[in-house]
Amino acid sequence: METIKQQNEIDIKNPRMLLFSICFVLMFSVMNGTMFNIAIPDIAEAFNLMPSEVSWVMTGYIMVYSVGALIYGKLADTVAFKKLITFGLTVFAIGSIIGFLAPNYYFVLVARVIQAIGGSMMPAIAFIAPIRYFPNERGKILGIIASVMAFASGIGPILGGVIAGFLSWQFLFLTSALMIVTLPFLLKNLPDEETVNVRLDYLGASLVGVTIASTLIGITLGFVYSLYIAIGFGILAVLRMFKAKNPFIPPHLFKSRNYLVAILTSFLAVACLFGLMFTVPIMLREVYSLSTMEIGLVMFPGAISAALIGRKGGRLVDQKGARKVYLASLALLSTGFLIVSSTVGLSPLIISLMLIFPMMCFPLVQASGADLLANLLAKHETGVGMGVFNLLNFVSGALSGAIAGVVLDLFRPENPVNFLALSGESAVYSNLFLTFMGLVLIGLIAFKLVYRDGEKMA
Template identity: 90%
Template sequence: METIKQDHQIDIKNPRMLLFSICFVLMFSVMNGTMFNIAIPDIAEAFDLMPSEVSWVMTGYIMVYSIGALIYGKLADTVAFKKLITFGLIVFSIGSLIGFLAPNYYFVLVARVIQAIGGSMMPAIAFIAPIRYFPNERGKILGIIASVMAFASGIGPILGGVIAGFLSWQFLFLTSALMIVTLPFLLRNLPDEETVHVRLDYLGASLVGLTIATALIGITLGVGWSLGLTVIFGLLAIIRMFKAKNPFIPPHLFKDRNYIVALFTSFLAVACLFGLMFTVPIMLREVYSLSTMEIGLVMFPGAISAALIGRKGGRLVDQKGARKVYLASLALLMTGFLIISSVVGLSPLIVSLMLIFPMMCFPLVQASGADILANLLKKSETGVGMGVFNLMNFVSGALSGAIAGVVLDLFNPQNPVNFLAATGESAVYSNLFLTFMGLVLIALIAFKVIYRERSLIN
């Protein structure tokens, strides 16, 4: 890892070790969310569960994780990182041990929720730490952070398949608990900071959490009444936002059109990227009849490319500016979806190589988008502002997977819209990737038209 320049105003004993520790913990945190996808059939068989029941292993985790990312982001503005990281890692490890020893399915669900409560600390801090501790090389560090997330998302199913295949799904919990070994290194290298005791808007946080939870339940499980509650809780959260003296989310954030368009376009782009990672394994199983290990190998080049391009892309953010890199990454992502839409139905080797194009855009979109938002936020609101960014990313991932699943269930065209793609059962996947391309095009146009450069906020 390259030498990291530290901010002279903050005493960081070993910047390289601090960055390595953050990346290590973040990698396991993200992998913990993806590698359990592989184990869901085994968990269902172990406890004789229906698909709707076992789906809560993922749904419950994502729901708590997305809400937690926002709450930790808010707390990061006033609470020392050392306290947040200590709490998060200890809670996550407790959840992992409970899951490893779980005697029944209810203990598995409890373990996943506890894991999410602790693990959601990491993305929040990972995107705030570069802004706070490495302002001179913020783009490069954000690029490294984003590349770690992209690599972990791609490698998670492979690692999950190996562990569950050679050992058992319980050992996935034990593997995740390894994150705790980084705690001494983080505590040693994080600077000492004062905790400012500010009263948290618990009612506002609860209303935001209920809005997100009911939305995810309604969409992922198809529960109509839950979506009705989403509207009610959402309206109450907005009212509380304007009425509270110290609101959980400051309403003036959403008066900034640059902030809104950055959130909106990032939401669309990340939704398409997560939709891709959700859809490709299903496609490889249904169209090509590949095993779990073979699916992992097909996706591996894309995951590696994302890890490698993130560091280069981060430097470009520092050198060329976040706006230029963001626009370029959206254009590349759009092209990548067009390419993968065109080769669906061809050999797995060709699909594997073409997946590199959209997957390498993951860290570019994340790093440049995060840097744009950081430029728009006041230092006192970096935590909550980036917390909303993380929240939108996780919600977009949950929604895109659920919607893609519904599309695959309901539609079975034999002729693709893309005339370059093969006909047959692969047509629905080609059409879905082409739809992702269209959504990214909307994001590209919206950002190009609405976003306006301005001087940085200090």
């Protein structure tokens, strides 16, 4: 397969401005997904909606966003970045304007879907650009990218609460539309590349999309029949993967045990991190009776620590190697979950400080995991390989939140499994964080046993 020009032919006019523009757009793209968590009650009140109805503001966005990240990753192997970014930002801005002017709930949902179609371009581009344009500083740049994502995930609810509180939830759409101002800077600093040999397995993409969508619907909304549909379409997607001449996802990616164990351990780690960010606000509201703004302030130090550690962690990837940093970050993450599990029930100030330990691991896991995959993937398959990585990360976030919500609904033990934690209504949260620790440890052990240095993908 032909690909766009390789690194030694690429001339970037202003690398610093290019990186700043990518980070700015990525930050707003990620915040757009988390800001609306705060506004869900306001949207439900505005249109007199049931919780199951208004949940589609998030569910619909995540479904389209996760599948879109994979599609953009596939296209990035053959389509010039300038075209992808122009299309993505323009579509996202159109969706934002529709949402701001939405006269009813139907238009809000349409706006969120359009936003997701455009916004899902950014994670794909953000993780591929360092590999393509900054090969000598790849780890450092990936660290910066991952720290921006972690910071945006943490700051999103705070910003959403301020905007929705002082103005209204419609202005969240208008705030997101600000991403479009970076388009001229991106177009000016991105190198001119030739789009060649654009081929996409539309049937394969559709089968993967339906599988992901029906899985998320089944888990988030509790529709059992949707899970049966997911299994059926998943089987068809796998068959298509092996039968198609140019499959949407090349099956040989999963024949590499290094690639497979890297994306699966990343899936577990990111699922636990997103589960933490989903669970902590609920815990702070139920156990400590904190307001939305106070919850944001408790989580703020963790978000800041993630932003600060990302760049240094990225440099460590370049200096020490992705494998060593990945193993260390998984070990630190499991320790962080143990610390949080042990201190649940203590004062909000202590909780705020303890959250720093797991949250600062977010950019370390993302940067070192992405660098591992970059070392494994052939240049002409960087896009689709990283696209699968992004797809699983976003799906893991949606699944972990849904599963954590079910656990909190069904189980309310008085005594925690962790003997260091306090008894009472906080026990279920301590148990949940201890479960996260166990899942990360499973991933750590699996990675150490399976991953082999120097093994290249066939």
